[in-house]
Amino acid sequence: MATLRSSSLVAFLALCLTTLPTSLGSSSPAPIIVPVQRVVNSSTSGHNLVKAGQARFEAFNRIQTRTKGFASAAPPSTSLTDQIVTFTINSVVAGKNFSLIVDTGSSNTWVGANPANRLQPPATLDLFEVTYGSGAVLGLETDETVNVSPDLAVVNQSIGEAIESVGFDGVDGIMGFGPVDLTEGTLSSSPTGTIPTVMDNLFSQGTISSETLGVFLAPTTEDDPVNGELSFGGVDTSKATGPMSFFQSTLPFWAISQSATFGDTTIMNLTTCVVDTGTTLVLLPDDTFTAYQDLTGGTPDANTGLLSITPAQLDNLQTLSFIGTDVNGETQHFDLTPNAQLFPRALNTEIGGSADGIFLIVASSGSSAASEVGCIMGQSFLQRTYSAFVTPSGDSSGAGTVGFATTPFTDATTN
Template sequence: MKFSTAVVFAAAAFSVVVAPPPPSKPAPKFPMVRLAKRFELPGDGKTKLPDLDRARAAVHLGLDLHLGIKRDGKTSSTLATNAATIYTASVGVGSPATEYNLIIDTGSANTWIGAGQPYQQTSTSRDTGETVQVAYGSGFFSGEEYIDQVTIADNLVIDKQSIGVADKSAGIYNADGILGIGPAILTTGSTPSHREIPTVTDNLAASGAISNNAVGIFFAPTTEADTTGVLTWGGADPAYYTSKPRYVPVTRTRPASAYWGIDQSIMYHNQTLMPLSAGIVDTGSTLLLLATDIFKAYKSATGGQEDAATGLLKITNEQYAGLSNLDFVIGDNTFSLTPNAQIWPRYLNTALGGDANAIYLIAADMGAPSGRGMDFINGYTFLERFYTIYDTTNSRVGFAETEYTYSEAN
C-alpha cells in the first residue's frame, strides 16, 4: 500500500503543494504510516481560524448530548471533526481495496468515508441495516453503517471493521472521511442502537496485529524539511522523540474524561495562568484553546491585541522579543512552548488573511469560562512540538520532546 507524503496547504481560493523528501529514519520498531498535512479554511472569506476551533470546542463541551443524555426531551450525536490543519492517511476499504484519504482525528472515534470518493462495495462489504450520523462544529455526516475489511498498511488489516458510509456530509474539505482514533465511548449515540463501536485501534489490538492498544503521533512544524506526520500503531517509536516519554492518566473530570483528557496547569513567566485543570489533547483542533478567563490572563501577560482580519492575538516585534516560555505542567513534568512555538508560522500569515510581516499568537479564546470540565484544548500547534502517545490499554497519555521542541521555524 502506498501512503502519500505530499503536503497540501489550501486556504480560501489557492493551494500550494510541497513534497520535500523525508529525512532518513531508523527502521521503526512498530508498524507506522506517514501522514500528509493539509492546511485549509472554508472559502467563504468570512470564517476565521479561531471560529473553527471554537465550534469544535463547543461540541466537545456538549458531550452529554453525544452520550445520549436527554435534555429538553432531545438527544443528539455530536462529534467534532473539522479543523484548519489536518493530517491524512491513505486507508484501504474492501477487497480488493479502494484507497480513501482519511483525516486522522484523536477527538472522534467513528471511521467513515464518502465525503469525497464514493464507497465501492466488494465481497467483504456487509450492510448492518443501521443508520449512522455524526454532527460536529460546522458540519455533519449521515449514512449507513457497513462492516468491511480495512487495510491500514500491508501488515495491518482488519477483517471486520464498522465504517460509516456517508450519503450526506458537510464540513470536510479535500478528504474522503475520518479515521477516528479517539476513545470508543465517543461512538455511543452515533447509531440508533446507541452501542459502543470498537475503533480501528481496538480491533487491531484485539486481533493481535499490534501488541498494545496504543498509538504514537509525531508532527513537525510546517516550515521544517520533515513536514509529514507519522502515526505509529501499538506504541511509541523512539526514532521520533528525544526525551523519555512521560505518562499521565486520563483525567476523571467530565466531559474531558471521555476524550484523550489530561490534567495540567499552565505557567507564564512565574505567573499561574491556570491552576490544575482538566482539558484534552486533540489533533483535530489547530490552535491552543484556553477558557475565556485563562485566555484573558495570557492576553494581558503578553500584551497581545485581537486582530480583526485573523481573529488571532497580534503582537509587535518588541513584544515578541519579550515573550517568556509558556509552561505546561503535566504530572511531575514541565513541557514548554518557547516564544517561537507560541506564534503562528509567519509564512502562513496571508493564508489566514493576515499581514505577511505580522506576528500572531497561537492561543485563542475557547468561548466558555473555566470550571466546565474542559478548560483547555492542546491542539496541533502544541502537538507539533512534542511526541504524543494515546494508550487505551493503560488509560493514559504520554508526552516526549522531539528534535523540533525548540525549533525556531516559525
C-alpha cells in the first residue's frame, strides 16, 4: 500500500538516518515484540462494515467538537466488532487472561466486555465511560498491573473494569494506543483530566526508551490467525522493505494531512485522515468517493453495500495513492495497488457476497472533506504498510508523528 519512489540501498540508509526520530536510532534498545491475533467475525455483513466505519468517523468528528466534562454515552449506532476482522492481543490482568482489541483510534484501556470474564468490582466509585460511535462502555476505574505480554508489564496502570458494555461480542475489551488527549472527559473524578495510557506508563516507568508503537498487520487470508505484531519502544525494521517516512500528527487523534490520486487524477485535496486500526475499510470524503466510484466504474452491491467491479474493470484499475509532506518537507507517496484495493476474496461469503465477486475496500465516510476529520486510513491501508506512532520524548501532551514504510505485502497479490 505504500510504494515509496526511492528504493535504492543508499537512499534507504540515508533516509533512515534523517527521518527516524533520535529515539529510534541504532543505539536504542531493541523493541519488545508482542504478537497480534486476527479474529474474523463470521456474522458481519458488508453493510455492517460500511456502517461501522461511518460510525467511527462520526465519533471522531464529535470528539473534535465535544464540550469539556465527563462523557455522556449515547447509544452506539453499531458494534465495534461489526468489523469483519478485529486485531487483538492477549494480556493478563489480575491473573486473568483477556483478549483486547488493538485500537489506535482510542486511548482508554479496559476489560470485562465478556460478563463471564470480569474482575471483582474494585473498591472505588470512580466511574469511567467511553462512547466509540461503534460501541460504548460504562464501569469503574482502578489501578492494576497489566501484563501486555509475558515479557512486558506496566504497573499501576489505570484501567476500566466494565459494568456494562455494548458492541464488543467475542472480545474482552480494548487496549487503547491513541494519544492521551482522547481519554479526557472519560473519568468522573476528573471530568477535564486525562488518564495516562499504557504507552505513557511504559515510558515513564523506564520499560521502553521511546514512546513508540510499531504496528505490522498482514493482509487477511485463511492462514494462521497470528498474522501481525506490535513493537513497543521502537520499530521492527525486519518487517519493512523501505525507509520510514514520518508525518506530523494533529491531536487528539493519530491524524495526518494527506491528498489522494487515482492513477493520474487527483481525487482528494489535503484532508485530515485518522490512521485507525479499529476500522476495516478506507473511508474517503463523499465527493472523493464519488470521483473514485466514477473512475473505477464500481457499482454498489446490493448484498454487501461495497462497490463491485467486473473482471474487465479490475484489469483497468489504477493505483490509489495517498500523498503527504513528511517532517523533512519531502513529498511521499504510499500506494494501494489494484490488488490492495480489493476486499479479501477469501472473506467474500463472510460478508454476504458471492465467492467470485470482486469488491473494493474503499467506501464513503458520509461527510465532506471540510469536516474536522475527512477520511480514515483503516486496516486495509495498514495491512500494506508498516506503521509507527510516536509521542515525542514521552511528552504525552505534545503532537506526535505517524510513520509509514513499505513491507513485503505492499505489492503482494493476496486478494
